[in-house]
Amino acid sequence: xxxxxPVTIVNVGYRSTNYWVVSAGSSRLLVDIGWPGTLGTMKAxxxxxxxPLHEIRYALATHYHIDHAGLAEELKREGVSLLVLDVQSDxxxxxxxxxxxxxxYVDITRDGNVTISFDQSRQLLSQIGIAGEILHTPGHxxxxxxxxxxxxxxxxxxxxxxxxxxxxxxxxxxxxxLRAHGATRVYPAxxxxxxxxxxxxxxxxx
Numbered sequence: 396x397x398x399x400x401p402v403t404i405v406n407v408g409y410r411s412t413n414y415w416v417v418s419a420g421s422s423r424l425l426v427d428i429g430w431p432g433t434l435g436t437m438k439a440x441x442x443x444x445x446x447p448l449h450e451i452r453y454a455l456a457t458h459y460h461i462d463h464a465g466l467a468e469e470l471k472r473e474g475v476s477l478l479v480l481d482v483q484s485d486x487x488x489x490x491x492x493x494x495x496x497x498x499x500y501v502d503i504t505r506d507g508n509v510t511i512s513f514d515q516s517r518q519l520l521s522q523i524g525i526a527g528e529i530l531h532t533p534g535h536x537x538x539x540x541x542x543x544x545x546x547x548x549x550x551x552x553x554x555x556x557x558x559x560x561x562x563x564x565x566x567x568x569x570x571x572x573l574r575a576h577g578a579t580r581v582y583p584a585x586x587x588x589x590x591x592x593x594x595x596x597x598x599x600x601x
Contacts (some may be wrong), residue, residue: 401419402526403418405426405445416451422584429588434470457542461498464557476509478509482540488503527544532569534555549578
């Protein structure tokens, strides 16, 4: 049996958005991708955290809003493949409609995209040494996804916190799915890391 490399996680975020680098040795995945026109900031934060850009194999957007995927094409030009779940494909061109000229957004092309189904996610992740899967977790938008590692760590993007989603049955169903698959610790796109049973308010006051 192949030896498993321990997974490490660092935050290279800015502008109030967390961008998580999940690493198995020198094989890395970026979860959420950055604001458009901020490649310099992303590069600086990666360098500060000791993450060589060329070691990032894939970039995964939890959903296609500009603070989560606006930098996708610029990173592709740096050699990072864009990992797209099939339910996200139609959302990519729509994102452009929310941008302004001063955002310096670069259109996402199909070239360099790796489009997979949820059922294929575990195998792809295993190829870069990461044990986990990607799950469909709508609730913020219909095409939202979460990366769930086998140790219970889950990257949820903008999925509304469970305690605040009492009037959002779609989000509650997504949390139910994550719990059923073993999620225990939440790495959101905004706010602090927390246990799945904590609210953001509890965590920030701890």
